[in-house]
Amino acid sequence: MENKSPFLDTLFLLRKEGTMTIFADIQEISKKEEEDAATYFESEFEKERLNFLSDKIPFSKEAALWAGKVLYHSAQLYLIRKDTAKDVQKLLPPFHGLKDVSAVLSADLSLRFLPQIRDALHVADAADPVVKILDEILVQFHYSAIGSDVYPEKISFEEGLKDQTYRKLYLERILENKAYKLAEIPYINQLLMAEFGMYKDVFWRDLQIINSEPIKPQSGEISSTG
Incomplete structure (x- = not known):
C-alpha cells in the first residue's frame, strides 16, 4: 500500500483495530509524523491513566516515540527485508533514556503489540537476528511481554x-x-x-x-x- 503516513497508519490501525498494514517500503519518519504521533500517544496515555488510579505518572514522549518506531519498523521488517540487513540496528535501537515507570507505561502503548510481531518473525525464521533484538527489547520492557514466550530472567x-x-x-x-x-x-x-x-x-x-x-x-x- 502507499500512504502519506505509513508510520501513523500502522500505529493507529494496531491500536484501534488490532490489524497491521505492510507498506511498499520502509520510509523515513518525518518530524511532522513524530510530532503527530507524540500528540496521539499522549492522548492515548491520558485515557489509560484513568486505570492507573494515580495522576502522578507523567507521559514520556521520548519512550513513546521510541517504542512507536520500534513497533513500526518491526512490522515492516516482517515482509520487507531487501537491503535492510545493514540498517537493522538503526531501525531497532535500544532505549537510551531513563527507564522509569513513566517510560515503561508510555512505551507500552506500542510495545504491547510487539510480542505478536516477534512471534510471527520467529515462526518465519527462528534464527532471524531481528527476533533476538526484539527479545532483548521485550526483556528490558517486560511489562509489555507478559503473556508471551519472552521470559525476563535475572530480574x-x-x-x-x-x-x-x-x-x-x-x-x-x-x-x-x-x-x-x-x-x-x-x-x-x-x-x-x-x-x-x-x-x-x-x-x-x-x-x-x-x-x-x-x-x-x-x-x-x-x-x-x-
Whole structure:
C-alpha cells in the first residue's frame, strides 16, 4: 500500500483495530509524523491513566516515540527485508533514556503489540537476528511481554515493583494473561495471593501457592532493572 503516513497508519490501525498494514517500503519518519504521533500517544496515555488510579505518572514522549518506531519498523521488517540487513540496528535501537515507570507505561502503548510481531518473525525464521533484538527489547520492557514466550530472567522484581501503581498494573496483566511462569515466581506469587485474599479461587483457582519468605511492604519508584 502507499500512504502519506505509513508510520501513523500502522500505529493507529494496531491500536484501534488490532490489524497491521505492510507498506511498499520502509520510509523515513518525518518530524511532522513524530510530532503527530507524540500528540496521539499522549492522548492515548491520558485515557489509560484513568486505570492507573494515580495522576502522578507523567507521559514520556521520548519512550513513546521510541517504542512507536520500534513497533513500526518491526512490522515492516516482517515482509520487507531487501537491503535492510545493514540498517537493522538503526531501525531497532535500544532505549537510551531513563527507564522509569513513566517510560515503561508510555512505551507500552506500542510495545504491547510487539510480542505478536516477534512471534510471527520467529515462526518465519527462528534464527532471524531481528527476533533476538526484539527479545532483548521485550526483556528490558517486560511489562509489555507478559503473556508471551519472552521470559525476563535475572530480574530484581523486589526493586522493579516498588512503585505501587506499576505493581498493581503488573499484577493485573499477569492475571489477565494467566502468565503462570511469572505468577509462580515466589515474590510475584506472594504479591498475587495478598491481592486475592480469601477470593483466590475466584480469581485464579489453579494457580499454585508458592511458599517463601514473607515479603516486605513496598513503596518508591521502579528501578532500571524493572
